Amino acid sequence: MTAQTDPAARKKAIIDRLMALEAQELEAAQAHHEAFLKESQLDDREVHDKDDIAASRESADLAAAFDGPVHAHHAKIDVIENTDFGPKQTVEPGAVVKLNDRHFVVCVSTTRFDVDGDTYMGISPQSPIYLAMAGLQTGDVFTHNGTEFEIQEIL
Numbered sequence: 001m002t003a004q005t006d007p008a009a010r011k012k013a014i015i016d017r018l019m020a021l022e023a024q025e026l027e028a029a030q031a032h033h034e035a036f037l038k039e040s041q042l043d044d045r046e047v048h049d050k051d052d053i054a055a056s057r058e059s060a061d062l063a064a065a066f067d068g069p070v071h072a073h074h075a076k077i078d079v080i081e082n083t084d085f086g087p088k089q090t091v092e093p094g095a096v097v098k099l100n101d102r103h104f105v106v107c108v109s110t111t112r113f114d115v116d117g118d119t120y121m122g123i124s125p126q127s128p129i130y131l132a133m134a135g136l137q138t139g140d141v142f143t144h145n146g147t148e149f150e151i152q153e154i155l
Helices: 007-039 050-081 128-133
Strands: 096-099 102-106 112-115 118-123 141-144 147-154
Touching: 007 050, 007 102, 007 112, 007 118, 102 128, 128 141
Parallel strands: 102 118
Antiparallel strands: 096 102, 096 147, 112 118, 141 147
C-alpha cells in the first residue's frame, strides 16, 4: 500500500510537510531578526556620528518588528506539536479536509504547500471557513461567503 492509498501514511506526509513549512518560516524570521539586531549594534569606536546612530536605531526597530513573527511561528509549531492528528470522522482540529477539490489542514494558518501532487493550506480553528464547517462529515454541504461547498473527504 502506498502513501497515496494509505490514509494514515498520506496524513503523516501532510503533517510532516506542514511542520517543515512552519520550521522554515521560523528559521527565516529568526535570520531576519538576528541580522537586523546585529546591524543595530554600534562598533567599538568612541565617537559615532548621527548617521551611525540613526542607522543603528532603524536596525533595532526592524529587529523588533521581526520579533513578533518569530514568536508567532514558535506558537504555531507548539500548536502543531500538540494537535491530535489521529483519524477524524468530522471536521475538527487535526482533520485534513477535502472540499470542492481543495485541501485544508485544520490546525494553524499557513501558506499553500504541496504533498504528492496535491496542494494544501493550513487553516486556523478560528477561521470563518472552519467555523462554517466545524462538526460536519463527509458528504455534508455548507455555504460560506455565498459559495456552496461539499466535504469530499476527511482524514
